[in-house]
Amino acid sequence: MVTLFGMFLLTLLLITxxxxxxxxxxxxxxxxxxxxxxxxxxIFFILDAADVALTEAAVxxxxxxxxxxxxxxxxxxxxxxxxxxxxxxxxxAVVTSALIIYATFDIPHLGDPTAPVHxxxxxxxxxxxxxxIDIPNVVTxxxxxxxxxxxxxxxxxxxxxxxxxxxxxxxxxxTGGRSGPGADTAPxxxxxxxxxxxxxxxxxxxxxxxxxxxxxxxxxxxxHGDFGPGGGxxxxxxxxxxxxxxxxxAGEAAALRAVPFRLLTLLTAGGALLxxxxxxxxxxxxxxxxxxxxxxxxxxxxxxxGIFLVELGxxxxxxxxLLTIFHTFAAREQPR
Amino acid sequence: xxxxxxxxxxxxxxxxxxxxxxxxxxxxxxxxxxxxxxFQSAVFxxxxxMDKVEGGTAPILKPGATDxxxxxxxxxxLILTAIVVGIAxxxxxxxxxxxxxxxxxxxxxxxxxxxxxx
Numbered sequence: 001m002v003t004l005f006g007m008f009l010l011t012l013l014l015i016t017x018x019x020x021x022x023x024x025x026x027x028x029x030x031x032x033x034x035x036x037x038x039x040x041x042x043i044f045f046i047l048d049a050a051d052v053a054l055t056e057a058a059v060x061x062x063x064x065x066x067x068x069x070x071x072x073x074x075x076x077x078x079x080x081x082x083x084x085x086x087x088x089x090x091x092x093a094v095v096t097s098a099l100i101i102y103a104t105f106d107i108p109h110l111g112d113p114t115a116p117v118h119x120x121x122x123x124x125x126x127x128x129x130x131x132x133i134d135i136p137n138v139v140t141x142x143x144x145x146x147x148x149x150x151x152x153x154x155x156x157x158x159x160x161x162x163x164x165x166x167x168x169x170x171x172x173x174x175t176g177g178r179s180g181p182g183a184d185t186a187p188x189x190x191x192x193x194x195x196x197x198x199x200x201x202x203x204x205x206x207x208x209x210x211x212x213x214x215x216x217x218x219x220x221x222x223x224h225g226d227f228g229p230g231g232g233x234x235x236x237x238x239x240x241x242x243x244x245x246x247x248x249x250a251g252e253a254a255a256l257r258a259v260p261f262r263l264l265t266l267l268t269a270g271g272a273l274l275x276x277x278x279x280x281x282x283x284x285x286x287x288x289x290x291x292x293x294x295x296x297x298x299x300x301x302x303x304x305x306g307i308f309l310v311e312l313g314x315x316x317x318x319x320x321x322l323l324t325i326f327h328t329f330a331a332r333e334q335p336r
Numbered sequence: 337x338x339x340x341x342x343x344x345x346x347x348x349x350x351x352x353x354x355x356x357x358x359x360x361x362x363x364x365x366x367x368x369x370x371x372x373x374x375f376q377s378a379v380f381x382x383x384x385x386m387d388k389v390e391g392g393t394a395p396i397l398k399p400g401a402t403d404x405x406x407x408x409x410x411x412x413x414l415i416l417t418a419i420v421v422g423i424a425x426x427x428x429x430x431x432x433x434x435x436x437x438x439x440x441x442x443x444x445x446x447x448x449x450x451x452x453x454x
Binding site: 003006007010011013014017018020021026029030033036037040043044047048049050051052055056059060063064067068071072074075076079080086088089090092093094096097100101104105107109110111112113115117118121122125126129130136137138139142143147150151154157158161162164165168169227228229231233236237318321322325328329332 | 340341342343344345346347349350351352353354355356357358360361362363364366367369370371373374377380381384385386387388389390391392393394395396397398399405406407408409410411412413415416417418419420421422423424425426427428430431432433434435437443444447
């Protein structure tokens with residue numbers, strides 16, 4: 001039954017994807033992309049990936065849609081009608097898909113317990129997590145501790161992307177002239193009428209009611225990530241979604257008063273710094289880089305402390321970067 | 337049951353090709369970025385399909401349950417971080433598109449090429 005439901009959802013996903021490609025109105029295409037992400041999250045959930053489903057729902061259906069819409073507001077929401085034939089693209093797509101489908105006949109079927117991916121290191125993680133780290137969520141254990149080095153790298157990719165967006169969009173349209181340590185780093189003041197939903201009563205009231213609960217849920221996901229699905233990445237996306245909703249119903253300026261831009265810069269840098277300093281603390285206490293066992297006399301308690309701090313660092317940086325990106329896009333003036 | 341077992345992978349192929357076809361055939365830069373997101377999602381689907389174990393559940397250990405089967409947590413960790421990195425790169429791409437629009441007045445690739453030639 002679940003298999004059939006999964007197949008139904010996958011077919012729906014394919015139809016949505018075809019709809020996105022065929023849609024000439026980019027506004028509608030972005031909305032379809034949000035639905036696509038939500039369906040994807042449901043499929044991830046059916047495939048036992050609760051953490052990934054939570055992330056996809058918050059990031060794909062929430063933040064990505066908002067970012068794409070703000071980019072559309074700054075460019076144009078209509079795709080030029082160029083129905084030119086693209087034989088090369090079609091040929092490449094057909095030949096490649098034929099080759100990959102031919103290759104799929106040799107791979108293990110969905111759910112096969114003897115597949116190579118399930119017989120290599122995965123059983124070790126599942127069997128050793130209880131005595132080495134002693135938290136129920138194995139995904140968090142691998143993310144923050146066993147493979148903490150990889151996660152540090154991913155966090156710095158996100159940090160770099162956030163800095164990149166500010167460099168590209170935040171210099172006053174190429175006029176430059178902002179240099180020196182004392183320069184004002186906040187984006188230009190948003191226009192007074194930039195709050196899209198402010199003039200509609202129902203979204204304003206309901207949105208304001210929802211914001212605290214979304215942020216509270218984000219905090220729950222952050223600090224309960226060791227025991228249930230959750231962690232810094234999901235929490236960062238959820239808290240960002242809450243603040244973005246607040247910006248939409250109360251206006252850009254009110255959101256910047258509640259969470260000032262300076263604070264966002266601090267969050268962005270501070271989170272990455274926290275992660276890095278936990279790693280260096282391990283070195284100073286005589287262990288390896290990002291080895292949390294030496295943080296406390298009891299290795300398991302050390303792991304708990306390390307994972308808590310590292311996840312906090314991830315949550316702070318993800319919140320900071322995503323909100324910085326949102327505000328940078330929103331502060332950009334509409335082109336004439 | 338052979339069809340059931342491979343259906344996820346076939347859908348992965350279809351989505352991958354829809355994504356790459358969009359990137360190659362559409363001149364609109366935002367459409368290209370949406371195509372890139374579909375391509376990315378297809379790869380996520382491939383990884384998450386591989387993590388499933390028949391009769392398993394999400395890899396959150398239940399104390400005392402010794403015979404419980406858990407799905408593979410490793411692909412989930414990879415994709416979890418990849419999703420957030422994906423949104424960060426999407427934002428970077430969109431920022432570039434906004435700047436291109438401000439410089440050229442269009443986000444259609446062929447029109448930009450036309451302007452460059454002049």
